Amino acid sequence: MSAPPADAAPWAAADPYTAALRTGTGPLFLRRTDGWLLPLDVERWCARADAVDRDVLDRCEGPVLDVGCGPGRLVAELAARGRTVLGIDVSATAVERTTRLGGPALHRSVFDPLPGEGRWRTVLLMDGNVGIGGDPHALLRRTARLLAPDGLLIAETAPVDVDERAEVEVTDTPVRASGRPFPWARLGTPALLRHAKEAGLRSTAQWEAGGRSFVALRVRTAHTSADAANSAAVISSQRPRNTSAERPVVSA
Known part of the structure; x- marks a missing residue:
């Protein structure tokens, strides 16, 4: 298995x-x-799943893998519904919180070996997690390998037309950074669709709710299009165009 494009630690x-x-x-x-x-x-991440979240979860099919599950609201909601679900996150604190809520979770990167590879019916990339690793193409290719044939990926996109890769840090104040930089990406729906096509995924739905934007994609199979050969290659196998699509909160 290929390594992530950059360390998520x-x-x-x-x-x-x-x-x-x-x-x-x-x-x-x-x-x-x-x-x-x-x-x-x-x-919002630490609250219970809201109406927008629940609508997304209603669209999920079969066993669900929540990539970058954070504090676990989606995993807990699916577990409460009796669904087969697993959350993964690189934060041990996030995993601990998820399990306390009653949702199963593992302390793993999406680029680590994972249970059920190639058999997940749905993978979730919510709350900006399309940015994991700063390389959308690598992340989407990895996601395609996790999914079952014709499996479903539901991704939350930025509510603006942006295709950005940048070095970022996590901070709790407007003027102080608190860790070493790591690569991240932000994608609006048009950018995600471009990357998804290259990764062997086809769009099946797009929608907005509560000021948030979502895309549903499926792994291409030999029965879906003339792109089957490209899809098979993907299945066998985390520059900005618009870096100022939103105004900064603060420029330090």
């Missing part, structure tokens, strides 16, 4: 992130090296 080791998960409160930001800040919605 800095995110997991970022003290403000751990503290925020333990308290369930922010503020928390991803801070780009030029001072641009992206607020992280810790309070």
Whole structure:
């Protein structure tokens, strides 16, 4: 199995992130090296699944793998419904919180060996997790290998048209970074669709709800299109175009 494009450990080791998960409160930001800040919605992540989340979960099929499950609201909701589900996260604190909520979770990167590879019916990339590793193409190819044939990927995208890769740090104040930089990406729906096509995934639905944007994709199979040969290669096998699509909260 190929290694991730970059080590995910800095995110997991970022003290403000751990503290925020333990308290369930922010503020928390991803801070780009030029001072641009992206607020992280810790309070929502640590709350119960809301109506928008539940609509996403209603669309899930079969066993579900939640990549970057965070504090576990989605895993816990699916487990409460009696669904087969597993969360994975590089943060031990996130995994501990997920299991306390009654959801099964493992302390793993998506690029680590995982249970059920090639048999998951649904994979979730929520809450900005399309940015894992800073290489969307590598992440989507890896996701395609985790999914069963014609499996479903549901990804949450940025609500703006952006295709950005950057070095970021986790911070809990507008002016102070608290860890070493690590690669991250932000993708709007158009960018995700471009990367997905290259990774052997086809779009089946797009929708917006509660100010959030989502895309549903499926692994291409020999029965879906003339791109079957490309799909088979993917299955066998974490520059910005618009870096200012949103105004920064603070420029330090």
